Amino acid sequence: MTSILKTIADDRLRAYVIWDPIFGGPFNSESRNLARSFPDKRVRYFKDPTSLAGNLWERVLKTGREIAWDVYLLYDAEAQWNDQPPPPGFWMHQLTSVTVGPRLDDETFRKELQAMLDRLTARDAKKSKP
Numbered sequence: 001m002t003s004i005l006k007t008i009a010d011d012r013l014r015a016y017v018i019w020d021p022i023f024g025g026p027f028n029s030e031s032r033n034l035a036r037s038f039p040d041k042r043v044r045y046f047k048d049p050t051s052l053a054g055n056l057w058e059r060v061l062k063t064g065r066e067i068a069w070d071v072y073l074l075y076d077a078e079a080q081w082n083d084q085p086p087p088p089g090f091w092m093h094q095l096t097s098v099t100v101g102p103r104l105d106d107e108t109f110r111k112e113l114q115a116m117l118d119r120l121t122a123r124d125a126k127k128s129k130p
Helices: 001-008 027-037 052-061 107-127
Strands: 013-019 043-047 071-074 090-093
Touching: 001 043, 001 107, 013 027, 013 107, 071 107, 090 107
Parallel strands: 013 043
Antiparallel strands: 071 090
8 A cells, every 4th residue: 555655645645554453463563563664644553452443344345254354445535424434435455255345456446546536626626616
């Protein structure tokens, strides 16, 4: 994802990285190292030691796993968040044996993200016209 974020300089973009303790190990230090490895004002890092987010996204994505992790989600600026996260506008994953969503391909994801930002630009331009 860092390579994608580096190619899209749009300040409207926000990325939220949620670190779940899927494999055990030094959870706190690994999540801290990840946050330090890619400083970008548009990115926020979170630790989720109880995998609350992964459980919520599993209900939405229905990957067939207990927890949806290693998933990459795109949401439009108009997405409404209530008690549960809404379905993403687009998503990909890196999970073996999961067939409900496309496997992560950086170029496809980047194009979808850019298209989403382009639609936002067009929508903003339309709103500003008298």
